[in-house]
Amino acid sequence: MDNVPPKVQQQLAMLQQVQQQLQTVVSQKAQYELTVREARRAVDDLGEAPEDATVYMNVGSIMMQQNKDKVLASLNERIETLELRIRSLEKQEKALQGKFEQLSAQIKGALERKAPPSGS
16 A cells, blocks of 8 residues: 555545445435335235224334324325435435446556556
8 A cells, every 4th residue: 555646545545435425325225115115015004904994003102093094194105205315315326336436447547557567
């Protein structure tokens, strides 16, 4: 690392930082997608339940009996909110991926220029 120019060292540090940010965004997106799938499954199950079915919903750390329509509305609102967050994270992921590829190319180019010609 001592023979690597300071500018390239700085770019390597930025590359690591971008990679960590990218991993965080991908992880959050996966978590939200899982939550959306679970909420959709709950909506489907509730849709099959009779109108007078007893339905409970988590409210903080307790469960309360709620009207089926109110629970469905709450679940659909949650799905909508999470899908918005997922789209936002997808934009962030795309931007970070572009930045990662750009930095990788810059570092590779700088190291190739610095490398001695082969065969000497």
